Amino acid sequence: MSGTHTIDAPAPEVKSRAARPRLFKVILLNDDFTPREFVVGVLRRIFRMADSEALGVMLTAHRRGACVVAVFTREVAEEKASRATQRGADSGHPLTFTTESE
Secondary structure, three states: OOOOOOOOOOOOOOOOOOOOOOEEEEEEEOOOOOOHHHHHHHHHHHHOOOHHHHHHHHHHHHHHOEEEEEEEEHHHHHHHHHHHHHHHHHOOOOOEEEEEEO
16 A cells, blocks of 8 residues: 555534533413412412412412413423412412422
């Protein structure tokens, strides 16, 4: 193989994109004991909803048994659901928020 040379070219640089984080829904579960005004207040404070939006979410949960409140990354969804549920427990209400993958 005299006279034949191979040149090792550098491998092309592969640009990788960061994968989008999985999103999780925060869900408000209806109960027949927590006062409506309390639920609206929790939605306003923890999820930063306007009065009309919070009222709509609360009424949807009341009619259908549950309602998606918002969608976040896993950590944010779990933290907000936990804080909202704890706020109910601290006030003696069975208010419950859960999370599930979107």
